[in-house]
Amino acid sequence: MADALSGSASDSGERFVASETAAFAKKRGAVVPDELETGGAVGIVAFADCVEWSRSRWFEVDFGRVLKDAKPTKFVPMKGQLALFDPPRQVLRKLGF
Secondary structure (H helix, E strand, C coil): CCEEECCCCCCCCCEEECHHHHHHHHHCCCCCCCEEECCEEEEEEEEEEEECCCCCCCCCCCCEEEEEEEEEEEEEECCCCCCCECCCHHHHHHCCC
């Protein structure tokens, strides 16, 4: 399966306090920094499957995406998108792929 990115980040590049995101993550035992940079990619994953049920503490909706081979990367500015997408070649080059 091809590498894919998923997101809906603002393309403004602003920094913001994400209290709603932090509350969601804290409820599941994760820590989110008080400030997050927006408007770019911070990692790359491979899409493995789509499921209708999972024991994952992150699963709360009608279906979920199963991702594999997650790799964090340096922040790379790019316009946000609302669904899975193949990253542009110039972004892959910046990420070292």
